[in-house]
Amino acid sequence: MRDLNKILSGNLGYPRIGREREWKKAIEAFWSGKIDEEELHGRLGEIRRNHLKLQQAQGIDLIPVGDFSYYDQVLDTAVMFGLVPERFEYSGGPVPLTTYYAIARGSKTAAASEMTKWFNTNYHYIVPELEGREPELTANVPLSYYREAKAELGIEGKPVLLGLYTFLKLSKGASNRLQEWVHKLLPLYVQVLRELQQEGAAWVQVDEPALVTSVSDEDVKLVQEIYETISREVPGLSILLQSYFDAVERYEQIVALPVKGIGLDFVHGKEGNLQALRQFGFPSDKTLAAGVVDGRNIWRTDLSETGQLLNEILALTSSSADLIIQPSCSLLHVPVSAKAETGLPTVLHKALAFAEEKLEEVSALCQAAKTGSTPALFAMNSDALKLLSADPSRSRKQVQDAVLTISRQPSERSSEFVRRRLKQQAKWNLPLLPTTTIGSFPQTAEVRAARQKWRKGEWSAERYDEFIRAEIQKWITIQEEIGLDVLVHGEFERTDMVEFFGEKLPGFAFTRGGWVQSYGTRCVKPPLIYGDVEFDQPMTVKETAFAQSLSSKPVKGMLTGPVTILNWSFVRSDVSRETVAYQIALALRQEVEALEKAGITMIQVDEPALREGFPLKPKDRDRYLDWAVKAFKISISTVQETTQVHTHMCYCEFHDMLGSIQALDADVISIETSRSHGELIQSFEEHTYPLGIGLGVYDIHSPRVPSEEEMVSMIRRALQVLDPELFWINPDCGLKTRGQEETVAALKNMVGAAERSRQALASSGSGV
Incomplete structure (x- = not known):
């Protein structure tokens, strides 16, 4: 008979930013010189301890420590082992904070390390570079956090460590040298774990999300070697091998590893992990950590349904196996607390569950499993979800019928690219290697202050519009003085590239404090897509048409694409993501047509998050790409031949989806390559x-x-493999976060590099 006292509640990670983004504000104050390093440590330490106390108050048995970071957890792992790129002139020992931040952000003398998406989320990590110095343990960071929690708060924390296999799979320079790097780093991992055991850690969470991706026979052997070595060198340590984001691959081999516990995602990997449990069972001598509360979305959990899932999981495991009930992944991917969201309609507010609320759900499920009782939260959640389901916004028949029709029809441009290009070139007469930017220009303190005054009612809409027009005019003039060939209006009226559109489309709602970390201190407030999405009125025509009236050069209309809006939002869970993408695409199609009607015939529909939604399982990717590409084409397929469609993508690996990128049939695509040092080339x-x-x-x-x-060097490399007649020159992303002086200086150099490259092409007749 199962010992119900051995059913525990757990958490995998907590949002580090704080309810009011205190984390972000402290770090940026340090960067700007307003506080020193000592004060930064003090502020972040207070935030970290408060988060631990909040989890303790929620009744969580296994509270993670070491999930906190000063920037990014992957970067933390790299510097903990002294893996600092040579260009930062690191000489060993503890890595200075200035070097740590230079790796992430760059310095005056060294380029930042590459940044890319954390699996299929909107979080970005700094890619470790395995080069130069031999690794060393510079500081046992999980140990220091474990000691802090125990000594200062009396909390027996669960140290969190990024697993060696996943760390290497995410690193540059390891793909063909995995065995070599395992042998270099494994002794250091053993040292970290041995010191944690000696300190008294009851559990250590080792995150291995790479185990839900394709795992080769060779990789399985490597994983077995890693954990057999750890088991031999640190006998008796209770390791929780944690996977998330999908079903674990190689289930039989993974659950047979010599570890005390296995963490599985029963939300995003529900079917695969359940099927594996049914087919192979679960070892009786191990603890199963069941991720049953969605750590990536913000809707309340149907606790009765989840309770039934837990009953099935218990039935499929041995009565002697212990159970941990927990979220599906770290709560890093959701906002901190929904308590302040009283400005939302009641039907929405009641249906929300952010990090704090999700831990309440975990505790309620644990209580129900242990006692057989039904906590009041079960009925509260059920009532809230029923109210949301019955909301009229979810039954817009005109939208639903339009999606049904378009889903059955092809969406193609009216002619082939070769023909369109000739007509567009005749219309625009652009030079070889035309220059442009991605869309946004610096959002200064003055711009942000003006927006706040307007939102608070201190400025009238007329005064705010006048301010925005002045900023547009200023930057149109600057762009012409710099010599750019294709201009943009600067997006000064926009806070965020998704939020701006969501605020204007029925079916969306916005929180007051629903912030999540995207990369570094960059926090975003994703919209909530709760109802059917439809076009209401033009969203971008006014500012774009005004900008175009100021210049004889083309000004691009700037839109965010349907798949990016989808992937950067918290999405309703009662219909498929494909359906929601088509709804957004149909709304954007009407905006594209409105721009074209207003005389804007160079239109950029950005899809930086297309790759972000890429399924982790190869078998699921073709289906995703089919509907993602179709959604983009729905939004742009009705334009005329002479209307030039641009799109933009950034900070992802694109080598395995170039065919789909081409299938978008955009006339021009801009892709980030600067941080990846041209590897995409x-x-x-x-x-x-x-x-x-x-x-x-x-x-x-x-x-x-x-x-x-x-x-010039970057351009020269690109033109070795790309047609100069089709090549554009641009920064790698929007310039919203930069200052005016550095923006102007960099763009002047870019235009100069373009001119030098044109001259080199003209003189050589073949390449730069």
């Missing part, structure tokens, strides 16, 4: 790209202003 050596393309020639996330020579 290698993909074009193997695959011809026949459409217009711009590879970002400098990194906008660093304050560093690159020289003309650096950009």
Whole structure:
């Protein structure tokens, strides 16, 4: 008979930013010189301890420690082992905080490390670079956090460590040298774990999300070697091997590893993990950590349904196996608390569950499993979800009928690219290697202050519009003085590229404090897509048409694409994501047509998050790409031949989806390459790209202003594999976060690099 006292509640990680983004504010104050390092440590320490106390108050048995970070947990792992790129001139020992932040953000003398998506989420991590110095243990960070929780709060925390296999799979320079790097780093991992055991840690959570991706036979052997070595060298340590984001691959081999517990995602990997449990069972001598509360979305859990799921899981495991009830993944991906969201309609507010509320759900499920009783939260959640389901916004028949029709029809441009290109070139008469930017210009303190005054009612709509028009006019003038070929209006009226559109589309709602970390201190407030989405009225025409009236050069209309709006929102769970994407696409199609009608015939529909939704399982990818590409094409397929469609993507690996990128049939695509140091260019050596393309020639996330020579070098490399007639020159992303002085300096260098490259092409007749 199962010992109900051995059913525990757990958490995998907590949002580090704080309810009011205190974390972000402290770090940025340090960067700007307003506080020193000592004060930064003090502020972040207080935030960290408060988060531990909040979890303790929620009744969580296994509270994670070491999930906190000063920037990014993958970067933390790299510097803990002294893996600092050579260009930062690190000489060993504890890594200085200035070096830590330089790796993430760049410095005046060294480019930042690459940044990319954390699996299929909107969180970005800093990619470790395995080069130069031999690794060493610079500081046992999980140990210091474990000691802090125990000594200062009396909390027996669960240290969290990124697993060696996943760390290497995420690193540059390890793909063909996994065995070598395992042998280099495994002794250091053993040292970290041995010191935690000696300190008295009851559990250590080792995160291995890479185990839900494709795992080769060779990789299985490597994983077995890692954990057999740890078991031999640190006998008796209770390791919880934690997977998330999907069903674990190689289930039989993974659950047989010599670890005390296995964590499985029963939300996003529900079917695969349940099927494995049914087919192979679960070891009686291990603890199963069941992730049954969604750690990536913000809707309340149907606790009765989840209770039934837990009963099935218990029935499929041995009565001697212990159980931990927990979220499906770290709560890093959801906001902190829904308590302050009283400005939302009641039907929405009641249906929300952020990090604090999700831990309440975990505790309620644990209580129900242990006692057989039904906590009041079960009925509260059920009532809230029923009210939301019955909301009229979820039954807009005109939208639903339009989606049903479009889902059964092809969505194609009216002619092939070769024909469109000739007509567009005749219309625009752009030079070889045309220059442009991605869309946004610096959002200064003055811009943000003006927006706040307008939102608070201190400024009238007329006064705010006048301010925005002045900013647009100023930057149109600057762009013309710099010599850019294709201009943008600057997006000064927009807070966020998704929020701006969501505020204008029925079916969306917005929180007051629903912030989540995207990368570093960059926090975003994703919209809530709760109802059917439909077009209401033009959203961007006024500002874009005004900007175009100020210049004879083309000004791009700037829209965010349907798949990015989808992937950067918290999405309703009662219909498929494909359906929601088509709803958004149909609304954007009407906006594109409104721009075209207003005389804006160069339109950029950005899809930076297309890759973000890429399923982790290869078997699921074709289906996702089919409907994601179709959603984009729905939004742009009705334009005329002479209307040039641009799109933009950034900070992802694109080499395995170049075919789908081409299938978008955009006339021009711009892709980030600066942080990846041109590695994407290698993909074009193997695959011809026949459409217009711009590879970002400098990194906008660093304050560093690159020289003309650096950009010329990047252009020269690209033109070895790309057609100069189709090549555009641009930064790698929008310039919203940069200052005016550095923006102007960098763009002047970019235009200079373009001119030098044109001259080199003219003189050589073949390449730069």
